[in-house]
């Protein structure tokens with residue numbers, strides 16, 4: 908999966924290799940870092956690869972370390 912799962916409503920500025928997007932519909936995904944299953948309109952994409960989605964918790968952790 909390298910395409911967004913639904914329409915992108917809002918694109919946030921990229922932070923390093925991560926970029927956050929708000930989708931038009933709830934999207935269920937497994938976080939590439941913590942492995943938790945999340946359902947959210949807010950997703951974080953790593954390296955522009957929609958197969959690598961991060962939850963907001965991991966996004967915050969990564970940002971706090973950089």
Ligand SMILES: [Zn+2]
Nearest residue numbers: 938941962965
């Ligand atoms: Zn996570």
